[in-house]
Amino acid sequence: MAVSGRPLRILVAKPGLDGHDRGAKIIVRALRDAGFEVIYTGLHQTPEMIAEAAIQEDVDAVGLSILSGAHLTLFPAVIDELKRRGGGDITIFGGGIVPDEDQPALAGAGVAKVFTPGATIQDVVDWVRGNVRPRA
C-alpha cells in the first residue's frame, strides 16, 4: 500500500484532559484492519508527550482526536513540538467536534485534514491512503 513497500506508521493520539476515546479507539482498529501500523497513545497526553512518541516511533502521520473544544490550542501546540524535534514533515490530521469556522485556522497552522461528526472510518482510511506518504 505504501510507495516504498513498507506499511505506513501512524500515531493516533488523544491530547487534552477529556476522556472521550470512543472515536480514537475505533480509528485505531479501522486503520489496523486496513493494514497500517498504528500506535495509540492512550488518553490525557500533552503535546510534548505526543511529539516525543511520534519521533520515537518514527511515524509518518499523527492523527489527533479532540473533543474538548481545545483544538485551536492543541493542534498548533503538537505541530510546534514536532517541529522542535525535527518532525515538521510528519503529516498531521485529526477528528472531533470542530466547528467549520475553525477549519481555515487549523489548515493555516499546518493541519492536513480534520474529520467531523458523520465522517466514516472508510473516509479516514481512504484519506490516509491518498495523502500520507512515508517519510524519507
Add this chain to the structure above:
Amino acid sequence: MTKREWLERDYRESGERPVRFSTVSDMVVEPLYTDEDASAAASVGLPGQFPFTRGVYPSMYRGRLWTMRQFAGFGTAEDTNERFHFLLQHGQTGLSTAFDMPTLMGYDADHPRARGEVGREGVTMSTLGDMRALFKSVPLAQVTTSMTVNCTASVALAMYLAVAEEQGVPWTKLGGTIQNDMLKEFIAQKEWISPPVPSLRVVVDMIDFCARQVPRWHPVSISGYHIREAGSTAVQELAFTLADGIAYVEAALARGLAVDTFAPRLSFFFNLHNDFLEEVAKLRAARRLWATLMRDRFGAKDPHSLRLRMHAQTAGCSLTAQQPLNNVVRVTVQALAGVLGGVQSLHTNSLDETLALPSEQAVMVALRTQQILAEESGVTNVVDPLGGSFAVEALTDRMEREARDYIERIDGLGGMVRAIEAGYPQREIAEAAYVYQQQLERGEKVVVGVNRYAVAEERPPELLRVPLEVEERQIDRVRRWKRERNGAEARAALARVRAAAEGSENLMPVLVDAVKAGCTVGEVSDVYRTVFGVYQDPAWL
C-alpha cells in the same frame, strides 16, 4: 392457536421486509410476543412493591412529576450561575452542574495542563470562591443540586457544604447528588487521578460521611450513561452499572457499615438511547434486578434499600450534526422511553449540542419537551401504562437475564475492581462500539440524515462559544486567591488532608476545613497524586 403455529402459518404467509429486526444494540427481536413469552404477573408485581418492576412509588407521576434537571456549565461560575437562574425562571425544578475538564481531572485553572480547556466543556471550579459564585442567590435548602464530578468529588462536596454553611443552610436540609462513581470512570468516562483501589476508598469515605451528616444527599450516582456513550450495548450498560453498584455495596460493607444505613441513598443514572422498547425494558429490568440483589445477596431489610431510583439523560451520542432539527424528535422519543420506564429525574439534550455548547434557545426547547410530555401527552395519568405488554415484559425478562449473565462473569473475575484492572468491561465496550460503527457503514443500522436521507447542507455557526479571555481571567482569579489567602493556614489544612489520606481517617471533615482555609481543587488532587499514586490509561482496545 399457539404462537408457533401462528408464526409458521399466518405470519409466514403475510411476509416481512428483508431487514434484520434488531434493536440499536443489535438484540434480535421476535415478530410477536404473547403470554407464552412474558413473565408471570407475580414477578412483575405492583408499582411501589417488590421487585419494583412497575416503578418505585405507588402513585408515580400522579403523585409527583419527575424532576426536570438540565445539565449546565460553561465559562466562569458567574456565566453558569446566570444559566441556572434562566433555567429556574423557566420552570426547571432541579439544578445539574457540568464542570470543565481541568476540574474533573484535578488541575486548577492556572496549571499548565489546563491550557485551552478552562471553562470550555463545563464551568471552571478551582476554589471555594468559585463555588460561592456558582450558587449565588440559589436557595440551597429548596433546590436540589446534582454535580457531575468524580475523582475530585470529595473536594467539590466539601466546597458545596461550606457554601451551604455560609448561606445558613444546615447540612441535614441539603438535597442533591454528587456523581462520584469512580468505577465507571475507569470503564468509560476516563477522568481519574489515582488507581481504582484508593479511589474506591474515597468514595466509601463519602458514603459513610453523608450517611451520618448529610442524610438527604446521594453520595454516589451509579452511572450507566457514560458506559453507553462510550459505545456499549443496552445490556452492557445495565450489567456494568449494577456490577459497579455491587462493588460499592461490598466496599461499604467491608468498611463495617450496615447495608440499610447507606443503601437507601444510592442512586442511579441511565442513558436513554433511540430504541424505545429496549430502553423501557432496561429501566424496568434495572429496578427488578437491583431489588433482588439487595434483598437476596446483601440481606437489605429496609424497603428504601431495595428501590432503585434513577436519573436519566437522553443519548448525546445518538444526536447528529446533520439536519440538527431532527434531534428534537430523537430526544422526544428517548425522553418518552424514560418517562414510561419510570425515571425520577430527567435531562433532555439540546438539539445543537453536537456542534457546540447548547444555546439558550435550544436548551429551552429541550426543557419544553419534558414539560409537553408531563403536561400535554397524558402519559403521566396512568402508572406504568406499558406494564403487562407482552413485548415489554418479555424484553424486560431478557434484559434482566442477560445482565445477570454478565454480572456472574464479573463475579467470576473477582468482582468489578478486578475486572476493570483486567480491562474486561473496557474491551467489551470498545468491541461493541466498533461493531456498531461497522454496522452503520454497511447501512445495517440507519441514522437518518447521516447514512440515509442525507442532504447537502451548511452547518450553522457556533452560537455559544466560550471566549479565550475566560481562561486568562480565571487564571488571574485563582492566582489572586492563592496570594490573598492565609498561606500558613492553608498549608496546615493541606497537611491534615495528607495525614488523613495516608491513614484511615475519613477525608470529608478535613476536606471541609481545607477548602475553608482556601485549599484548591488542584492542591488537594496533588495530595491524592502523591499519596495514592497516579493512574495511567492502559488504553485497552
